[in-house]
Amino acid sequence: MDQIKALKCVLCGKExxxxxxxxxxPACGPEGILEVLYDYELISRRxxxxxxxxxxxxxxxxxxxxxxxxxxxxxxxxxxxxxxLYRPRLLNEKxxxxxxxxxxxxxxxxxxxxxxxxxxxxxxxxxxxxREVTCASTGNAASSWAGAAASVGLKSYIFVPxxxxxxxxxxxxxxxxxxxxxxxxxxQAFDLCIQASSRFGWYNRNTAFNPYLVEGxxxxxxxxxxxxxxxxxxxxxxxxxxxCILSGVFKGFADLLNLGWIDRFPQIIGVQAxxxxxxxxxxxxxKPFEPVEPVTIADxxxxxxxxxxxxxxxxxxxxxxxxxxxxxxxxLEAMRVLGRQSGVFGEPAGVASLAGLIKASKEGIVQKxxxxxxxxxxxxxxxxSSALKAVRMPxxxxxxxxxxxEYLKKATSFQ
Amino acid sequence: MDQIKALKCVLCGKExxxxxxxxxxPACGPEGILEVLYDYELISRRxxxxxxxxxxxxxxxxxxxxxxxxxxxxxxxxxxxxxxLYRPRLLNEKxxxxxxxxxxxxxxxxxxxxxxxxxxxxxxxxxxxxREVTCASTGNAASSWAGAAASVGLKSYIFVPxxxxxxxxxxxxxxxxxxxxxxxxxxQAFDLCIQASSRFGWYNRNTAFNPYLVEGxxxxxxxxxxxxxxxxxxxxxxxxxxxCILSGVFKGFADLLNLGWIDRFPQIIGVQAxxxxxxxxxxxxxKPFEPVEPVTIADxxxxxxxxxxxxxxxxxxxxxxxxxxxxxxxxLEAMRVLGRQSGVFGEPAGVASLAGLIKASKEGIVQKxxxxxxxxxxxxxxxxSSALKAVRMPxxxxxxxxxxxEYLKKATSFQ
Numbered sequence: 052m053d054q055i056k057a058l059k060c061v062l063c064g065k066e067x068x069x070x071x072x073x074x075x076x077p078a079c080g081p082e083g084i085l086e087v088l089y090d091y092e093l094i095s096r097r098x099x100x101x102x103x104x105x106x107x108x109x110x111x112x113x114x115x116x117x118x119x120x121x122x123x124x125x126x127x128x129x130x131x132x133x134x135x136l137y138r139p140r141l142l143n144e145k146x147x148x149x150x151x152x153x154x155x156x157x158x159x160x161x162x163x164x165x166x167x168x169x170x171x172x173x174x175x176x177x178x179x180x181x182r183e184v185t186c187a188s189t190g191n192a193a194s195s196w197a198g199a200a201a202s203v204g205l206k207s208y209i210f211v212p213x214x215x216x217x218x219x220x221x222x223x224x225x226x227x228x229x230x231x232x233x234x235x236x237x238x239q240a241f242d243l244c245i246q247a248s249s250r251f252g253w254y255n256r257n258t259a260f261n262p263y264l265v266e267g268x269x270x271x272x273x274x275x276x277x278x279x280x281x282x283x284x285x286x287x288x289x290x291x292x293x294x295c296i297l298s299g300v301f302k303g304f305a306d307l308l309n310l311g312w313i314d315r316f317p318q319i320i321g322v323q324a325x326x327x328x329x330x331x332x333x334x335x336x337x338k339p340f341e342p343v344e345p346v347t348i349a350d351x352x353x354x355x356x357x358x359x360x361x362x363x364x365x366x367x368x369x370x371x372x373x374x375x376x377x378x379x380x381x382x383l384e385a386m387r388v389l390g391r392q393s394g395v396f397g398e399p400a401g402v403a404s405l406a407g408l409i410k411a412s413k414e415g416i417v418q419k420x421x422x423x424x425x426x427x428x429x430x431x432x433x434x435x436s437s438a439l440k441a442v443r444m445p446x447x448x449x450x451x452x453x454x455x456x457e458y459l460k461k462a463t464s465f466q
Numbered sequence: 467m468d469q470i471k472a473l474k475c476v477l478c479g480k481e482x483x484x485x486x487x488x489x490x491x492p493a494c495g496p497e498g499i500l501e502v503l504y505d506y507e508l509i510s511r512r513x514x515x516x517x518x519x520x521x522x523x524x525x526x527x528x529x530x531x532x533x534x535x536x537x538x539x540x541x542x543x544x545x546x547x548x549x550x551l552y553r554p555r556l557l558n559e560k561x562x563x564x565x566x567x568x569x570x571x572x573x574x575x576x577x578x579x580x581x582x583x584x585x586x587x588x589x590x591x592x593x594x595x596x597r598e599v600t601c602a603s604t605g606n607a608a609s610s611w612a613g614a615a616a617s618v619g620l621k622s623y624i625f626v627p628x629x630x631x632x633x634x635x636x637x638x639x640x641x642x643x644x645x646x647x648x649x650x651x652x653x654q655a656f657d658l659c660i661q662a663s664s665r666f667g668w669y670n671r672n673t674a675f676n677p678y679l680v681e682g683x684x685x686x687x688x689x690x691x692x693x694x695x696x697x698x699x700x701x702x703x704x705x706x707x708x709x710c711i712l713s714g715v716f717k718g719f720a721d722l723l724n725l726g727w728i729d730r731f732p733q734i735i736g737v738q739a740x741x742x743x744x745x746x747x748x749x750x751x752x753k754p755f756e757p758v759e760p761v762t763i764a765d766x767x768x769x770x771x772x773x774x775x776x777x778x779x780x781x782x783x784x785x786x787x788x789x790x791x792x793x794x795x796x797x798l799e800a801m802r803v804l805g806r807q808s809g810v811f812g813e814p815a816g817v818a819s820l821a822g823l824i825k826a827s828k829e830g831i832v833q834k835x836x837x838x839x840x841x842x843x844x845x846x847x848x849x850x851s852s853a854l855k856a857v858r859m860p861x862x863x864x865x866x867x868x869x870x871x872e873y874l875k876k877a878t879s880f881q
Binding site for chain 1: 524543544545550552554555556570573575576577613614615616617618619628632633635636637639640641642644645646647648649650654655657658661662665801802805806807808809810811845846847848850853854856857858859860861862863864865866867870873874877
């Protein structure tokens with residue numbers, strides 16, 4: 052792993068070698084998240100846009116030299132990444148854009164962007180010789196972790212808030228995870244998982260605790276750039292809960308700028324649900340973060356204590372990113388607009404990004420001629436109850452043509 | 467479309483040109499399904515394993531010269547096909563195989579194999595200048611059709627049995643379809659859709675009615691062969707409802723044999739749910755088909771009147787295929803085995819194929835050293851209620867380490 056120069060604490064700045072420390076900075080404790088620093092000169096000799104052009108591996112592992120894993124580490128079998136980047140014509144027309152792109156992360160193996168991080172996490176767990184793994188999650192990280200663990204024969208222990216959507220719980224159980232539905236919030240599940248991991252020696256995937264997950268998440272940015280022929284978009288919209296995907300997107304574009312593969316940094320716009328927006332508030336007011344009691348239908352970003360706040364706020368400042376909030380109604384509207392104008396079905400947290408774009412467009416924060424990428428971070432099938440709030444379920448009809456005719460008349464009259 | 471020699475009725479054998487007839491044989495009525503006959507010599511000059519090796523389009527459209535569409539027809543935007551073909555090590559070990567492959571069709575845009583047929587159907591609808599489209603479906607064909615229609619701006623009218631899983635209904639509604647939940651079975655929804663299509667002039671995607679859908683479905687066989695470097699597997703297991711995917715698989719391998727790209731035909735094994743097995747019975751007893759009242763948790767193959775029975779039974783005879791049945795319990799067990807040994811989550815109908823393999827293996831129908839492909843036709847997220855029948859949902863715990871310890875002790879004691 053000579054591509055890694057150091058793991059550097061975001062709080063105290065102390066640097067460690069990868070073998071020296073497992074999760075956070077020993078000096079600063081759980082808030083001392085470590086960032087992976089790379090030797091870009093070395094990496095440049097191993098991978099380039101030219102070498103990628105010849106690479107037939109259309110998964111996140113095409114970027115292996117840019118990931119924090121050993122060169123000879125086996126790759127887990129589920130196919131992760133290289134998700135479609137669409138430029139949906141009808142959506143562009145509807146919203147008045149010409150270069151609006153949708154990155155459909157619901158096409159990953161367990162149907163969310165989190166599969167990118169879990170794949171890297173599993174490689175790290177195997178490098179350590181772990182047999183048991185754990186994480187706390189609002190749902191998506193958990194199901195991706197359990198699926199990836201199952202694919203390589205690791206036992207998984209998962210902590211979720213008991214309110215997690217049934218679809219995500221079903222995934223976990225089908226993948227054979229032992230799950231702990233915690234009577235409490237995601238934030239309580241998170242703390243309990245850290246304790247249990249330490250007590251039982253389970254390898255821990257927790258977001259903003261394990262330093263390697265942001266590295267998995269950054270592959271979405273690498274792909275966006277490559278799919279746009281190494282031309283950075285003007286803006287990228289991304290939904291924000293803990294702020295880890297946000298930092299992943301920053302990290303990916305930072306890598307590319309450091310390598311000289313893109314020539315400017317896109318503006319990254321993080322979108323939180325109004326009812327769960329502590330990062331937005333901290334960014335907006337420039338004040339220390341304050342925990343909130345999260346209330347939103349967007350379960351994957353329903354986070355009151357954003358674990359990656361330090362790194363995320365630093366990234367926003369360094370790279371001149373923006374934060375914004377959207378209401379649950381705006382999220383449901385974005386879900387309908389996306390489905391109807393592109394055939395892509397995103398979960399509420401997954402389309403908060405699009406709701407953000409729609410709002411930003413109205414507010415003049417984004418210009419119609421700009422190249423904009425909206426990351427849809429999870430599939431709508433993961434949370435059907437919320438999706439059904441966005442639509443009206445029609446009444447059943449008798450199996451006769453006259454019922455169809457009657458129904459159509461009614462449908463026309465109230466449309 | 468000079469690659470098409472004729473559309474030939476499976477009942478009377480009469481041949482038509484593609485422009486001459488839209489759906490079924492005018493002489494035989496709705497049962498006179500038309501089969502697309504190709505000019506393989508011409509096709510051989512347009513596409514070959516060698517040209518495919520250089521083709522960067524990893525979707526079903528890499529096989530465009532082998533599909534019943536005009537060369538210049540625009541391709542709908544959603545990325546369909548080139549789904550992963552896994553050889554999961556743990557699943558192979560568990561079931562005692564060495565060359566067992568899983569084709570994960572849940573990775574398609576709306577999470578089922580049906581997206582292959584819908585993509586081709588949409589191109590045909592656009593070629594006809596249609597603005598409105600329809601279909602009847604147990605759920606998957608409908609959601610794929612509605613999604614594909616939305617992606618190109620066509621209005622969709624969908625007939626489903628009112629019992630269709632909520633996830634599939636949610637997809638339809640998000641995609642903006644007008645849906646008719648029919649008080650009755652899939653079979654009644656099917657008949658009503660044909661009537662409505664004829665009454666309102668909507669372009670009809672119905673299975674075993676529209677001749678082009680089998681052609682979309684066959685791409686799964688083309689991909690399997692290409693992913694195995696043009697070596698046909700020994701056996702392919704596929705779940706069967708109407709028998710259209712079954713005929714699609716036959717057609718794909720038949721195309722490849724006709725083109726000389728494979729040198730033998732794999733044995734195709736169709737698997738029905740015991741409670742919905744009219745095709746199995748007709749095949750087994752060599753008698754005319756008799757409708758049944760379908761009862762199975764596998765909603766996508768819960769079919770009492772298999773619409774493609776004539777073609778499917780003919781294909782089974784021509785190519786020495788087999789049919790078998792599995793119980794709902796065997797289906798739920800297959801769902802668990804697949805999830806736990808590979809990290810792939812299939813819906814009940816999607817894993818009936820694997821349940822079939824497990825049974826066939828016990829009965830000596832398949833040998834452990836054979837190369838076997840199991841098609842998982844849909845994602846488990848499409849039917850969470852059924853998935854939850856396969857697992858036990860644990861009780862919530864208090865957020866304390868002692869609760870975790872107590873829980874683990876209990877978990878160990880009953881495992």
